Amino acid sequence: MSLxxxxxxxxxxxxxxxxxxxxxxxxxxxxxxxxxxxxxxLAGCLSSLIVMTILSAVVGMAAPNLMSRTLTKHIATVLFFGFGLWSLWDAYNGDGESEELAEVEAELDADTKANGQTTKSSTDDDLKKKKRPFMTQFFSPIFLKAFSITFFGEWGDKSQLATIGLAAAENPLGVVLGGILGQALCQTAAVFGGKSLATQISERFIALSGGILFIVFGLQSFFSTIES
Known part of the structure; x- marks a missing residue:
């Protein structure tokens, strides 16, 4: 494996x-x-994030072919510094409580109630299957729900844009492999650790660490030389 x-x-x-x-x-x-x-x-969330990681890396890999390497480097540097300052701002202004946890829980509760009103029990299993959406006849409804929630929740997120910038500045294969492993570790911890793990996480520490890491990436990108 190359450096x-x-x-x-x-x-x-x-x-x-x-x-x-x-x-x-x-x-x-x-x-x-x-x-x-x-x-x-786990299968739905992880599959969604793997697809998102690969798509982001492809966009980042194509960037140097669509614009000059100098411009690509400058954009990646600005992204890293911007995300670093954003994360540090979140760490500084965070109140230590998980607002996102409450927001996600409320959204899922509303979705569950909506589905509960539209799905009535039926004695005819074949009829139920015919009435189900096309994709749910091949995949578990829970898999599709986890996949869609994760995909659209991640689309345009800071981590997706950072992956694009990272793939433009680094080896795309390494970015994909590292991203997939990181997603697998996080999603496995979330699924098997449960809500108790999520509520015990120090969001301020995570935001501070992420901010410092992004700024380090930005400095490295700023001082790096462009290969011809």
Whole structure:
């Protein structure tokens, strides 16, 4: 394994863990795992994040081909510094309580009530299956729910944009491998650790650590030389 892959892997792993722990998708996985079979929740959340990581890395890999490497480097540097300051601001202004946890829990409760009103028991299993949406005939409804909640919750999030910037600056393969491992660690902890783990996480410490890490990435990107 080349040095560039190792460097991209290590950066992506550290960035993913510090970005995803205590994130909205982390809380969603923890709460869903308390209400539904863990294997379906873990499979849905992790599959969604793997797809998101690969898509983000592809965008980042294509960036140097769509614009000059100098401009790509400057954009990546600004992203890292911006996310670093954003995380430090969250750490400074955080009140120590999880507002995102309460928000996600409320959203899932509302979704559960809505589904409960639209799904009535039926004695005819074949008829129920025919009435189900097309995708739910091939995948577990819990898998699809976890997948969709995670995918749309992560779309446009700080960690997705950071992955794009990281893939533009580092080896994309290393970024993908590190991101997938980081997502697997976080989602497994969320699913099997449950809500109790989520409520015990120091969001201020995670935000502070993530902010420092992003600023380090920004400094390294700023002082790095562009390979011809």
């Amino acid at each position: 560039s892959i190792v460097q991209g892997f290590s950066k992506s792993l550290a960035m993913t863990v510090l970005s995803e722990i205590g994130d909205k998708t982390f809380f969603a996985a923890a709460i869903l795992a308390m209400r539904h079979p863990r294997r379906h929740v």
